[in-house]
Structure formats: C-alpha cells, structure tokens
Amino acid sequence: MKAILETRDLVKYYGKGDNLVKAIDHTDLIIEPGEFTAIVGRSGSGKSTLLHMLGGLDRPDSGKVLIEGRKIGFIFQSYNLVPSLNVWENIVLPIGLDGKKVDTEYVMDIICRIGMEDKLKSLPNTLSGGQQQRVAIARALASRPAIILADEPTGNLDSKTELEVISMLKSCVSEYGQTLVMITHDETIAQMADRMIVIEDGKVVRA
Numbered sequence: 706m707k708a709i710l711e712t713r714d715l716v717k718y719y720g721k722g723d724n725l726v727k728a729i730d731h732t733d734l735i736i737e738p739g740e741f742t743a744i745v746g747r748s749g750s751g752k753s754t755l756l757h758m759l760g761g762l763d764r765p766d767s768g769k770v771l772i773e774g775r776k777i778g779f780i781f782q783s784y785n786l787v788p789s790l791n792v793w794e795n796i797v798l799p800i801g802l803d804g805k806k807v808d809t810e811y812v813m814d815i816i817c818r819i820g821m822e823d824k825l826k827s828l829p830n831t832l833s834g835g836q837q838q839r840v841a842i843a844r845a846l847a848s849r850p851a852i853i854l855a856d857e858p859t860g861n862l863d864s865k866t867e868l869e870v871i872s873m874l875k876s877c878v879s880e881y882g883q884t885l886v887m888i889t890h891d892e893t894i895a896q897m898a899d900r901m902i903v904i905e906d907g908k909v910v911r912a
C-alpha cells in the first residue's frame with residue numbers, strides 16, 4: 706500500500722561540539738494509511754522531535770518528510786482546550802478557523818462515540834482530565850484529517866482512564882478510516898497499536 710506519511714534520511718541535531726545532541730539521526734519511516742502506529746522510546750530518545758517534524762511544527766536539518774494529503778490533526782498531552790469556550794465550541798473551533806461549514810451530524814456522531822453528548826455546554830474546567838482529553842480527541846477528529854499525530858495523549862491520566870481513552874481513540878480512528886501516529890514511553894499503551902516503532906538515540910531500532 707502507498708505510504709501516507711514517510712521520512713527519508715531525516716536529521717535533526719541540537720547544539721555543537723561537546724554539546725551536540727543527535728535528536729534524530731538519519732531516520733527512515735513509512736506509515737501506511739489506516740494504520741495505528743505507536744512510536745516508543747525512553748525519555749530523550751527523540752520521539753517528540755520526530756513527531757514535531759512529522760507534523761511540520763519543526764524543520765529538519767536535512768532529509769525529507771513526505772505527507773500524502775495535507776490535513777493533520779494534533780492531540781497533545783496538555784489538552785489545549787480554550788477555557789472560555791464550551792465543549793461543543795472547542796470541538797468545532799478548528800473547522801470555523803478553516804472557514805468550513807460544520808457537519809453537525811458527523812460531529813455529533815463523534816461526540817456520542819466519546820460519550821460527551823450530555824456535556825456540550827460544559828466549560829473545560831468543570832471536566833475531569835479524561836473528559837478533557839476526550840474533547841481534544843473529538844476536536845482532532847472533527848475536521849476529518851487524514852493523519853492524527855498524538856503526543857503522549859494520556860500522559861496526565863491515571864492508568865484506568867488512560868486505557869479507556871486509548872481504546873476510544875483507537876475505535877474512532879478505525880471507524881473513520883484515519884491514520885494515527887502516537888508517541889508514548891508506555892509499553893502497555895504501545896501494545897494496543899497495530900504497529901510499534903522503537904526509537905533510541907534518534908535512530909529507529911525496531912519498526
């Protein structure tokens with residue numbers, strides 16, 4: 706199958722001389738459409754640097770990131786909801802910023818799937834961490850991106866909530882045929898993916 710996301714000989718170094726850090730050191734990756742890939746590795750192994758370059762949030766020193774289709778959705782560890790907007794407004798915000806019309810039926814389907822249909826008018830600070838992350842997931846799904854990049858999405862949640870949120874995310878991306886790339890240092894979470902890529906010192910050691 707054709708790759709939806711690919712890196713070719715990707716390099717990102719920080720610092721110089723004795724302080725040189727090879728955050729991403731000649732990395733090649735292929736992500737196929739519809740795949741749920743977990744990128745795992747210890748803290749400092751280069752996961753965030755890689756994800757930021759995949760999402761165009763940071764530029765590599767050399768090498769290429771090839772993206773099929775332009776739309777990317779992001780899910781961050783800190784939910785990044787707008788505190789003054791309610792659940793519904795947060796979820797549809799990116800669609801509005803894109804100048805697009807909200808497909809109410811589709812967005813409501815997502816909201817029911819994440820179990821937040823009774824909380825549409827609630828403000829983020831009245832929700833639990835797990836609920837806030839569900840809203841952030843719905844927001845990422847709502848604009849129908851081809852690829853969703855998730856940066857330790859359950860890093861702030863307890864382990865029970867964590868499993869619930871990841872299961873829900875997994876069933877959503879599978880239902881809507883989306884491609885999910887998630888970074889995590891947690892092997893249990895990574896086991897839930899279709900595929901695991903292990904990164905060490907900026908290099909892919911298992912793919």
Ligand code: ADP
Pocket residue numbers: 719720726727728746747748749750751752753754755
């Ligand atoms: P991970 O997400 O796996 O914890 P990172 O991608 O954040 O790893 O970091 C990889 C390496 O690059 C680490 O050694 C980190 O200290 C270094 N690094 C990351 N960002 C910067 C930066 N802006 N300046 C200098 N060094 C950085």
